[in-house]
Amino acid sequence: MVDMSGVGDAELVRRVLSGDPAAFAGLVTRYRDRLGRYAVRMLGNQADAEDALQETFVRAYRSLGRCTDADRFGAWVFGILVNRCRTLGAQRARRERLQVADDAALLRAASHDDPVGRQALRAAITAALGQLAPLLREAFLLRFVEELSYEEMADVTGASVSALKMRVLRARTEMQRLLGDVTDA
Amino acid sequence: MREHDDLLERGIALLREPVVIDGGVNTRVMDAVARLPLPARPSRLHQAGTWLIHPRPIRVRPVVVLAAAAALAVAAVGLRDRAEPPAAPTVTAAARAGPAPVRFILVAPTATAVSLVGDFNDWIAAATPMEGDVAEGLWVVTVPLPPGRYRYAFLVDGATWVPDPNAPRTIDDDFGRPNSVLTIGGS
Numbered sequence: 275m276v277d278m279s280g281v282g283d284a285e286l287v288r289r290v291l292s293g294d295p296a297a298f299a300g301l302v303t304r305y306r307d308r309l310g311r312y313a314v315r316m317l318g319n320q321a322d323a324e325d326a327l328q329e330t331f332v333r334a335y336r337s338l339g340r341c342t343d344a345d346r347f348g349a350w351v352f353g354i355l356v357n358r359c360r361t362l363g364a365q366r367a368r369r370e371r372l373q374v375a376d377d378a379a380l381l382r383a384a385s386h387d388d389p390v391g392r393q394a395l396r397a398a399i400t401a402a403l404g405q406l407a408p409l410l411r412e413a414f415l416l417r418f419v420e421e422l423s424y425e426e427m428a429d430v431t432g433a434s435v436s437a438l439k440m441r442v443l444r445a446r447t448e449m450q451r452l453l454g455d456v457t458d459a
Numbered sequence: 460m461r462e463h464d465d466l467l468e469r470g471i472a473l474l475r476e477p478v479v480i481d482g483g484v485n486t487r488v489m490d491a492v493a494r495l496p497l498p499a500r501p502s503r504l505h506q507a508g509t510w511l512i513h514p515r516p517i518r519v520r521p522v523v524v525l526a527a528a529a530a531l532a533v534a535a536v537g538l539r540d541r542a543e544p545p546a547a548p549t550v551t552a553a554a555r556a557g558p559a560p561v562r563f564i565l566v567a568p569t570a571t572a573v574s575l576v577g578d579f580n581d582w583i584a585a586a587t588p589m590e591g592d593v594a595e596g597l598w599v600v601t602v603p604l605p606p607g608r609y610r611y612a613f614l615v616d617g618a619t620w621v622p623d624p625n626a627p628r629t630i631d632d633d634f635g636r637p638n639s640v641l642t643i644g645g646s
Contacts, residue, residue: 291500295492302485310480324484331488337581338498353585360584360617392473399470409617419474431617432585433572440571446467453466 278303287344290335298338302331305348308420309355315415316359317366318404326362330355352420353430356412363408402452406445413441414449558603559643563611565589565623568596570615575600577611577638584614606644612637 278286278300289297309330313323334341334351341350403411416427417438424435431438563575573589579602580586589598598613613621622628623639 291498293497295495295497296489298492299485299489302488306480306484307477310484311478314478315474320481323478324481327480327484328487328491331484332491332495333581335488335492336495336498337583339500340581354583357584364618395466395470396473399467399473402470403474412617415474418471421475428588430585431572432574432588432614433617434588434591437571449470450464450467453470 282345283347284344287338287341287347290338295335298331298335301334301347301351305351308348309352312352312415312420313355313359315403315419316408316411317362318400322362322366326355326358330358333358349426349429353432356416356430360408360412398453399449402449405452406448410441410445410448413438414445417442418446558605560601561604561641561643562599562601563589563613563623565598565613565615565621566596567598567613567615567621570596570598572616573598574614574617575602575611576614577609579604579609579611584617589613604641604643607642609641609643610638611641612639 278297281297281300283301283304286297286300290301306327310323310327313326314320317323317326330351333354337354341347343350403414406414412431413427416422416430417424422430424438427433427438428435433441565573567573570591573591574584575587575589576582576584587600587602589600591598611623613623615621620637622637626639626641628637628639
């Protein structure tokens with residue numbers, strides 16, 4: 275395997291467009307884990323996240339000529355992932371609704387098991403995240419977990435900054451309420 | 460509340476921890492890539508699409524100015540009189556020669572975000588956000604498009620797929636959703 279860790283995004287994109295599809299592997303390796311974290315948190319399970327990730331990279335490859343600023347490949351591919359997660363989330367909405375019931379049970383279990391412990395908190399925040407509306411969950415993750423600026427969030431979501439600020443505020447308030455329910459239980 | 464803030468911050472720190480993704484994803488992606496043709500280099504259509512992002516000085520003939528004014532008038536009518544539905548996408552006379560600015564309008568009073576998606580932007584939701592006038596509930600974007608036949612739709616609040624109510628529809632969609640059709644230059 276060729277080590278492409280020292281090669282910049284723009285150069286890897288240029289190599290692919292010049293007829294070297296193997297160079298795309300460097301981009302996949304570079305962004306797999308970062309994108310994977312968002313997909314896992316957004317979709318709530320590893321299998322769906324890996325499906326979304328795979329579809330994202332394949333779509334990115336097919337559309338690579340449309341990446342206007344190859345130095346910002348990371349932000350561009352993130353936008354595709356956000357879109358794939360929305361589509362997959364909507365397609366699996368029915369299953370997600372069933373999942374909510376499990377999440378509620380998990381919240382209660384976490385509170386009784388170990389209210390301040392790390393594992394309990396991990397379970398509680400994962401469950402709370404699962405109960406947020408998809409657009410609020412998306413905004414919460416992009417802002418607080420991926421630590422994007424509002425301008426970067428607008429780039430990847432297509433939403434306006436003012437709409438995003440509103441979603442982040444609502445998401446944070448809702449997360450505090452859900453976690454509060456656990457600690458106060 | 461402060462206690463809940465602290466709990467939330469600790470929870471966010473946990474969510475930031477790395478997630479282990481199966482290395483098989485790389486293999487599956489590269490297997491799929493190997494079966495695909497090489498991605499196309501940036502096309503003239505794509506370069507036209509960057510026109511709005513990177514504005515540059517242009518010289519226009521009076522006829523184009525008049526056409527642009529007519530397009531703005533259509534939008535203004537839509538703003539002033541909400542009883543009249545907005546027109547189908549507006550195309551200026553410049554369509555005959557090359558990329559022409561096309562104005563897309565959607566009335567969606569309850570929306571918080573609307574994007575234009577179509578085969579001209581690879582159906583990417585983030586590619587063409589529409590400017591919203593929340594008070595009027597009107598969402599507008601102008602996109603330069605060369606002559607051709609395009610499929611498109613509006614994505615409302617990132618989740619609801621809405622065909623243009625003022626344009627012909629097609630059901631020819633990869634995901635079974637209704638889209639609208641726009642033909643520029645009579646092709």
